[in-house]
Amino acid sequence: MNMLEKLMGALGWIIPVVVLASLVLPSMIRVLREYERGVIFRLGKLLGAKGPGLIFLIPVVDRMVKVDLRVVTIDVPRQEVMTRDNVPVTVDAVVYFRVVDPNAAVVKVEHYLRATALMAQTTLRSVLGQAELDELLAHREKINQTLQEILDRQTDAWGIKVTSVEVRDVVLPDGMKRAMAKQAETERERRAKIINAEGEFQAAEKLVQAAAMISKEPVALQLRFLQTMREISSEHNTTTFLPLPIDLFSAFIKKMEEPPRREG
Template identity: 55%
Template sequence: MDLDTSVYTKRKSSVDAIVRANAEGPGLCAIILTFISYILIMATMPFSFCFCIKVVQEYERAVIFRLGRLLKGGAKGPGLFFVIPCIDSYRKIDLRTVSFDVPPQEILSKDSVTIAVDAVVYYRISEPLSSVCNVTDYSHSTRLLAATTLRNVLGTKNLAEILSERETISRNMQSSLDEATDPWGVKVERVEIKDVRLPVQLQRAMAAEAEAAREARAKVIAAEGEHRASRSLKEAAEVISQSPGALQLRYLQTLQTISAEKNSTILFPLPIDIISHMMKKK
């Protein structure tokens, strides 16, 4: 709420400054020229209406200057408005949202990693008078400021933060740009980071690191499986040792499994009694 109040105060003060600058009435020469222009318009009617009546669309506003001074009443439109040829000039301002690509910026992150980052900025004109009177070219100025803000914001972040906190960085850029462009009558609506390109050597190093981490996890998982399998085999051996007939059943089950395969297999049956006799000797 405090930020919105400060933005509104700055905008209002900017417009008030323009109005105060125009508070002084036109000089005698300007009055005479205006009077002569009105006489010429009336004398050439209705042909003069083709030059005096202008139209702006619903999404446009017209900022009119008369003999170099801003005309009272603010921006005109939408619809019809009246200008005096020869002494009036006007400029149309488009109020629709405009988007542009920020060129890729070579940025040195906080942890000394060089990356290339590009973004997209969406903005619109919220105050036509300020966009005409306070800045020469609001579009070009906003583009330059967006590139500078992108470099300044990302220069304070580590590589991991840039890759994982894109939304936070976008919001910070949007608030910084909106505050800086408010005196120009520009409202920055959204900032999005399109792409973060890393050097090839850094990509290879990160890929090798990720592969090594995956191999380490695979080895740990395999070791845990071997450990669990050995404990299961130990428990199975203890169960079989308690029942001599279980070993015979296990032997027959193994023979059935081998015979079910279509491979050429040679079996040398070994009586269970011999094995049990050898186990008793131990």
Template identity: 50%
Template sequence: MSSSTAELRPEGQNTAVVIDQQRREKDRPQNGGSEGKMAAWASANADDTEPYGLCAQILIILSYVITIVTFPVSVFMCIKIVQQYERAVIFRLGQLKKGGAKGPGLFFVIPCIDEYRKDSVTVEVDAVVYFRVSNATISIVNIENSTGSTKLLAQTTLRNVLGTKTLSEMLSEREHISHQMQESLDEATEHWGVKVERVEVKDVRLPREMQRAMAAEAEAAREAKAKVIAAEGEQKASRALREAALTISETPTALQLRYLQTLNTISAEHNSTIIFPFPIDILSGFLPNAARPFVAQSPQSPQQQVPLSGGEGRHNVPINYD
């Protein structure tokens, strides 16, 4: 007698489909989709993080104590803000802190213990690469399309180089960035028979929001600098006036000469008659007592004795100037 076994399957379904379904059902608990992989990766990284040692725990506790003692001031150092377009990655004593990237919004850090880094805005950079084929044989044999490959490599190199620079460095160190890219590209394309002659960064374009923010910051800096310059000018002018006043007080005749020079200047500039209500004698009141003899004094009496000769003797006749 012979025995046989039969497998029941739905009508119109072949063996290959059944085997494929069984394989997917078998692998489903292990794979779990992309979300399951990401969760498993995150939990694995969290488990791999080594616990803090004794010294690290002492430093953390000490930092908490200092933060509490200096509470009114420490608030400004502990609370950080991340914008909508930014994410912050926190490292505590060199180790990645659990919880992943922070933001957007507020988050708390411990001064001198936590270090956070954030991704800022995206910028658009235009660059030009000048290259030539230095060895035609190598350019044909070693690579299929040397021109296209050089362009793609230039884009990748530009992205890698600019990723290590801040925004201010991108704007101020274009020549250094171009030189760094030229060296990197020339070394990489040497085996392709391509010689990179020159790399130039044409333009760095920022978002409009960032442009307005930078313009406002630059304007505020210029206004502050202008105020500082004006204050320094006033200070220097005050010192000059003080020195001039000391010089005039030490030399009494200088005030009279200055007065006469002012009268001369006014009379030369304007074709008009100017009447001063006070004589120069009034200035003697502002001078020291030792300087007053140098000031021209007016007559003490409206009458003056004039000697006349006649007859046998001399007679003094009063003359009235009124």
């Protein structure tokens, strides 16, 4: 009976200890992954960021806020923007950032994710409102760089590092699309006319050079005439050309050019 009583007495205090440990230990021991940090507050006072690995906390006294250090992606919803040259466009963007100072991200701003997203929206509208449409379409890399620098400077106090900002899509009104298509078509027609005129000018230059060469060597004209006949005969035509020397008609031409004689 004595052994049984001793055993029951031991179980009487072991069971409460086990129950208490099962309740207290989960709040005392935390395991943080490699990309996580825990910002510790003791009685409301900031102790600092700890981790990764095993973290011990004092129950009731300590409180931990977990912060993810991986790159976070935020989709900036579509924004109606009026460009500097008064063209309404709809744009959206994506922002990449990460936490570099867990203490500042927890202490200096409430909900740093939401704060960064709202800051990205206002910055997008402000920067694109100062750019012209042609610059927005042709120099998007420059605009992305400007957005990244401004956002990074504004969120630096929160312990946030903005690594990249990309303007994904620019939607133009239908009327502007038709006007740009007409402008592009007109530009293509202008270039075609210029190229055609340059081709005719170059061809005329070559013809002038050829005429100068033939005037120095008249026999070249006869050779060119024979070459043309050879090309025509290779096409199996039924038409036959008989070349006649132009000198045969020179006497008749001179006679026609002489004034008529008057009879006595």
